[in-house]
Amino acid sequence: MTRFCAHKLIDAIQDGTVRCWNSAAAEKIVDLEDRIITAQKFHAGHIDNLPPVRTKLWDLPPLRLPYPVTYIEFEVADVVICMLARESDENAILLDAVLFSEGEFLANGVTVVLREGTQTQIDHDLQDGGMSQAIGDQTLFFHTFLTALNCVNVVAVDNPPPPKLNRKRSVKGKTPLFSFKTLHLKPERKAKEATIQGGADRAGPRLHLRRGHIRRLDDKQIWVQPHMVGKLSRGMVLKDYELSRP
Numbered sequence: 001m002t003r004f005c006a007h008k009l010i011d012a013i014q015d016g017t018v019r020c021w022n023s024a025a026a027e028k029i030v031d032l033e034d035r036i037i038t039a040q041k042f043h044a045g046h047i048d049n050l051p052p053v054r055t056k057l058w059d060l061p062p063l064r065l066p067y068p069v070t071y072i073e074f075e076v077a078d079v080v081i082c083m084l085a086r087e088s089d090e091n092a093i094l095l096d097a098v099l100f101s102e103g104e105f106l107a108n109g110v111t112v113v114l115r116e117g118t119q120t121q122i123d124h125d126l127q128d129g130g131m132s133q134a135i136g137d138q139t140l141f142f143h144t145f146l147t148a149l150n151c152v153n154v155v156a157v158d159n160p161p162p163p164k165l166n167r168k169r170s171v172k173g174k175t176p177l178f179s180f181k182t183l184h185l186k187p188e189r190k191a192k193e194a195t196i197q198g199g200a201d202r203a204g205p206r207l208h209l210r211r212g213h214i215r216r217l218d219d220k221q222i223w224v225q226p227h228m229v230g231k232l233s234r235g236m237v238l239k240d241y242e243l244s245r246p
Contacts, residue, residue, distance in 0.1 A: 003073075003075065003080060004041075004043050004073060004177075004178070004180055005073060005080050005082060005100050006036060006041055006071060006073070006082070006178045006180070007174075007175040007176065007177050007178055008100070008105075008175075009036065009082055009098060009100070009105055010033060010036060010037065010175045011174070011175050012105045013029055013030065013032065013033045014033070014175075017104075017105070018098065018105045018106070018107050019104055019105065019106045019107070020106075020107050020109065021106065021107060021108045021109055021131075022108075022109045023109070024109030024110075025107040025108055025109030026107075026109070027109075028096065028107070028109055028111070029098070029107045032084055032096060032098075035069055035071075035084055035086065036071055036084055038069060039067070039069040039070055039071035039084060039086075040066065040067035040069070040070055040071070040181070041070075041071045041072075041073075041178055041179065041180040041181065042070065042071070042072045042073070042145070042149075042156070042180060042181045042182070042183075043072075043073050043159070043180050043181070043182050044072055044073060044074045044075075044141075044145045044183070045074075045075060045182070045183075046074075046075040046076070047074050047075065047076045047141055050141065050144045050145060050148060064146070064150075065085055065086075065087060065093060065146070066146075066149060066156075068086065068087045069084070069085075069086045069087075070084075070085045070086070071083070071084050071085075072085065072142065072145060073180075074138075074141050074145070076141075078101060078102070079099055079100065079101045080099070080100040080101070081097055081098075081099060081100075081138055081141070082097065082098045082099070082100060082105075083095060083096070083097045083138065083142055084096045084097075085142065088113075090115075091115065092113050092114060092115045093113075093114040093115075094111050094112070094113060094114075095111065095112040095113075095114065095138075095139060095142060096110075096111050096112075097110075097112075097135070097138050108131060108135070110131075110135055112135060112138075112139050114139070145183075148183060149183060151220075151222050152220045152222055153185055153186045153222045154183050154184070154185060154186070155183070155184055155185075155186060156181040156182070156183060156184075157181060157182055157183075157184050158179060158180075158181055159179065159180050159181065159182055160179045161176065161177035161178065161179060162177075165177065
């Protein structure tokens with residue numbers, strides 16, 4: 001079942017129960033409320049379902065938001081990363097993240113600034129190496145999501161909340177559940193791409209799982225689903241993939 005936490009985050013901001021990593025976080029968290037409510041929202045699912053991160057943070061290609069204010073949730077292990085992205089007046093993208101873990105929200109007070117053709121900047125001098133690494137990972141997750149969103153065979157599907165449930169929440173004075181979008185492959189492309197990938201292995205390597213990835217063609221890019229390729233008669237290859245976790 002999809003865990004979408006935007007309404008819980010709004011409740012926590014209003015109740016003052018968001019745990020803040022520093023004073024900067026305490027000042028910023030209140031400003032995020034209206035932006036989250038009005039943002040176009042996406043649920044990106046578990047990070048392992050996105051293509052593997054293969055680039056350095058400062059080598060990211062140009063980024064374009066699908067909406068001026070975009071809210072995205074990622075799942076990493078038992079943590080949900082709630083990320084708000086917005087366009088600034090300086091031709092940059094500003095990223096703020098709040099983590100949800102064990103029923104509690106944690107704000108780090110760091111705004112990541114992404115500009116085309118420059119290294120990523122942050123507006124807080126981090127002394128914690130682990131936190132800095134986590135923020136870098138989160139930024140790469142965000143970029144990977146945008147890349148997947150721009151694939152020609154990927155569509156964003158609306159997931160509206162149940163009207164009856166929202167009426168009950170409204171009567172009780174609770175924040176309503178929000179509508180959000182999820183990314184899906186176009187069915188006619190899915191089978192075609194799987195066939196192409198299978199044909200590329202005619203030499204017959206051992207059976208192995210090929211992770212989901214983005215294939216860049218001359219004039220477009222497409223998303224290829226994870227699938228098994230190779231020949232079982234030649235054996236099986238098991239792989240474990242690891243990402244740095246926040």
